[in-house]
Amino acid sequence: MTRIILTSLLLSFCCYTVLVYLYCDTNKIPPGDIARNGWAVWQKNNCQSCHQVYGLGGYMGPDLTNIAAVRDRKHLYTFIKYGTGRMPNLQLPDEDVNAVIEWLSWVNKTGETKVAASAVRWTGTYSINKQQ
Amino acid sequence: MSILFRTYIRFTLLLLLATLAFGVLSSFAFLYPEIYNHYLPFYQLHPMHVSAALFWIISGATACIIYYKQEAFAQENKKSNAVDIFICLWIATILTIFGFYAFRQFGGREYWEFPPFLCIPLLASWLILMTSYLTSLTKATDRKPLYILMWTTGIAFFLVTFIEQNLWQIPWFRQSLLRDITVQWKANGSMVGAWNQMIYGTSLFIMIKISGDKSIAENKKVLFFYFLSITNLMFNWGHHIYNLPTTSWVRHVSYIISMTEWIFLISIIHGFKSKLEERRKLKHLVSYKFLIAAEFWLYANLVLAIMMSIPAINRYTHGTHITVAHAMGSTIGINTMILLAGIGYMLRVDELPLKQKKAIATGYYITQVSLAVFWAALIAAGMIKGYRNTVLNMSNFQEMMQPVLSALKIFSLAGLGVFAGLLPVIAVYLKAVKNLKPEHNQ
């Protein structure tokens, strides 16, 4: 009996994993080359230890998912290039700063991190698919 | 206990010490970046703290399994080359990772922020450990009680989730940000389930040893809860990413599965009274004390986790320190407590002189009280941020964070308390490793 339950659970897990990989995003926007480099800059400098994307990451700095929607490139450049009293100056070359800004612009296009109150259904879950 | 295994226990305890030290430092670096940014910035301390924490938990869990499996499998004490190789490679890789952090070399993802090629030796050592474990398992005779099933599940799923959390290195996964994030949190969420299997298995094993009651691991009810917990391990990770605009079934599945945790909660409340007698009889034992603490924290964190898994509530708590309360509440309150019970039982701390046992008891109480304040302060910080961010919609980050920082000052002080409380426990344990008599062979 134990064996049957375990096997069925494992099979469901495998099927669900494949479904998630293939279909969790139905509206894919692939990153351009510069954005992809920016992603590497983001990881190499560990921006994620202080910043969140979709609420995930460290909490010292703000969530940057939609920062490109509210700030222009110049503002972003200044912050990332020079830091502030609280954010350190990471001594990035211009090329890296621009790449990471390109990445942030791409991230912004994928959706919104804040869920509007109107998107909450009576069951407690959300309806927030981009395509809806 | 071989010299190498003693070294492994020492290394594991030192990882706990490092977790605490880096944790305290990073909490102050968070509050006072002007002072820390130059020499020890938060972005360097954070990965040091989180990696030390993860490695403390995984190393502690494997140490317990390596030690207790001989008795569980009813096998004689034989030296295993595979385990020795695992220990050496595992320790060497972790030390190398800290070397990279020291030079601010990152490149990985959340919780695994070191350069990703270092995942190769970690993977290799895990495969070696797993092969050795499975070989012993197949040789083990007759019935296999539940804790063995739990250890096996944990070891196997750690491998699966470890590989999964490295899939981002295949470009296809990065063609979509939503897929990348989904897979990342699917892996991390299930990995926590995997180490919980290893740790809860050990807790069950020790409970049977202490109480002498074998039936704990053999009734239908515990088997049911085992299946429920692996169902959660496999499918409930989606509560990390409710706000991600993925297709809605990802959200629905995890919402429904997460709500089955009510069954755990109700069962704990139900079983509470029947345990009072057992508690009265065993509470003088050091290992049992830590198991009771773990049970209390399991209860508290389960309530918090269930609340956070309701999307309508998650909307306020996501991206706030409530997530940190959930993460550290469980890793300190549940995982660390069980591991201290498991390692303590292995080191026979109950046979130590009274003075040392008193030191552990004092540390224990300081830890519990500080942890309660620590946890409450994080929840308060999260609630304040959730309110200001989601209800008031404040756009100025500095202004939004002002009152949050006050709550975090209390958190940092309580963190010092947790450090101070666990310090004597670690010190006595380290001494016990040294003084362990040779007849206490594994």
Ligand code: HEM
């Ligand atoms: C055994 C002890 C500990 C364990 C296992 C542990 C574990 C963890 C884990 C898993 C995280 C990641 C949380 C997340 O990203 O949601 C974390 C973050 C953190 N921990 Fe700990 N921790 C411990 C002790 C401490 C102590 C004593 C302090 C001191 C105040 C501390 C301060 C922090 C800070 C500041 C963060 C970062 C939160 C952020 O991103 O803003 N930790 N810890």
